[in-house]
Amino acid sequence: MSPQAIVDGLVAGSMIGLGAIGVTLTYSILRFANFAHGEFIAWGAYFALALVSVLGIGMEPLGPFSFGWLLPLAAIVAAVLAGGLAILLDRLLFSSFRARGSATIIMVIASFGASMALRALLEFVFTSKPVYFTRELQIAVRFGGGLRATPDQILMLATTVVLVVAIHLLLTRTAIGRQMRAVSENPVLARVAGVDVGKVVRTVWFLGGALAAAAGVMAGLLVQIRPYMGFDLLLPLFAAAILGGIGSVPGAILGGIVVGLCEALAVQTIGAEWRAAAAFAVLTAVLVLRPQGLFGKARR
Amino acid sequence: MSAAAVPSPALAVAGLVAGYERDLPIVKGVDLVVGAGEFLAILGPNGAGKSTLAKAIAGLVSIHSGELALGTRDIAGLPAHELVRSGLAFVPQTENIFATLTIQENLQLCADVLPAARRGERIEAAYAMFPDLGARRTIAAGALSGGQRQMLATARALLVEPSVMILDEPSAGLSPKLVGEVFETLLRINEQGVTVILVEQNVRAALAVTRSALVLCDGRVVHRGPAAGLADDPRLGEMFLGRYEGQAA
DSSP, rough: OOOHHHHHHHHHHHHHHHHHHHHHHHHHOOSSSSHHHHHHHHHHHHHHHHHHHHHSSSOOTTSSSOOTTHHHHEEEEEEEEHHHHHHHHHIIIIIHHHHTTTTTHHHHHHHHHHHHHHHHHHHHHSSSOOBOOOOOOOOOEEETEEEEOOOHHHHHHHHHHHHHHHHHHHHSSSSSHHHHHHHHHHHHHHHHHHHOOOHHHHHOOOOOOOOHHHHHHHHHHSOOOOOOOOOHHHHHHHHHHHHHHHHHHHHHHHHHHHHHHHHHHHHHHHHHGGGHHHHHHHHHHHHOOTTTTTOOOOOO | OOOTTTEEEEEEEEEEEEOSSSSBBBBBEEEEEEEEOEEEEEOTTSSSSHHHHHHHHHSSSSEEEEEEEEEEEEEETTTTTHHHHHTTEEESSSSSTTTSSBBHHHHHHEEEESOOHHHHHHHHHHEEEEOOHHTTTTSBBGOHHHHHHHHHHHHHHHTTTOSSEEEEHHHHTHHHHHHHHHHHHHHHHHTOEEEEEESSOOOHHHHHHHHEEEEEETTTTEEEEEEETTOOOOOHHHHHOOOSSSSSH
């Protein structure tokens, strides 16, 4: 494995990890695999793109980066909008299933349907033609030992670290974080402990959507923006969430990095067409060898 | 049902029908008035609907019909977390602590419903009442023994200074010595003015500590009266077997 594959894997793994945090939180608190989560990634990227395109200011590259000052602001607004979209989807679809006590499989199938609908809507509005935040070329920074990274990539890694630390602190040091962990462990007991479970559910959707949007903007900067970008990341997201252990934020990000590195290794050694197979191989290996994941607890 | 000698009610239940499915009620028209400061045991055979009644009052089981008031406030249909804020505490029978959270976090979770200025003071009051917990506040609650878990669950419920506290079989799985300690603690809590409702299978232990008792059979009240003497009342066995026709005062 060349050193450059490590950088590529870390950057891709950061994106996957940010998306996987939403998957793991939704899974642990709402107890179903949300296959529409990838769409929040795509919608987040398109929200940011729409804002940048409509405003059309602040496009000049900022320092060594390939984008102007508007994109970070647009990314924040896109995160809020994607979080709102996730809450809206829950309100329109999943909350009614929860109220009826529907089986998990119904929620999962409903999420498949929502995924297709959200993706089709993106294609309808923006077409399936790939688009870009920027077409500026960047000079990679050399770190020695054959390692190179563009300023955009370095910023993405730093942003991921900041976001993961912030989410970890939110979960461990704040009231809403305690409430999220309590609902994840025992939702009925949480209710009689005074926790407004509805508020916790809305927070989980918002956080998941917002982090997915961050991953979407990163993916848009690194590769391109297209309606299928989230769907294509779905398998790596679930592989990362399961590898890390359902409910574990550090696990999701570590799982994302492992999956990203495996993908980069596959691309380098076997060929780019095997990228998705690498995520699938990781997912299968984890399910066979350690179903509870790296940070998960075994359930009897 | 006799509600004689009951002071101003802390909890009033009228015609309560409740259950997990609408066409299959488990609680079938319960009337109950619990006076402020009362220490009441809810007894009955397995499947009588004791736990379902407690959960319906606590907002965890659907109420199909009937009235429910906490003090003067109508609480029928309120979500469970609102009931906690209203002064009704419920301690479930099993899984009544958050095992992955520390002892401190278990208490903080409940204290979060209080005004910020009171949280620290209430948590310290809980540690003062249960010193064993105070000495281990940073360990995961899952590491506690059965008795300590029950103490933590009780401390958590007390944090919000409830007017009414309902416990669902707190003696389950505990040794007789620990049961005695838990019931002694409940007696102390009751003496501080909290209305305590104890749902129990351990009839003799419950009647030894409570002041009044209610016997449920097949979702209906078959007896309501003082706890004293009930344990030796020959009619108690008939009540548990569903053969008792009348209602003792």
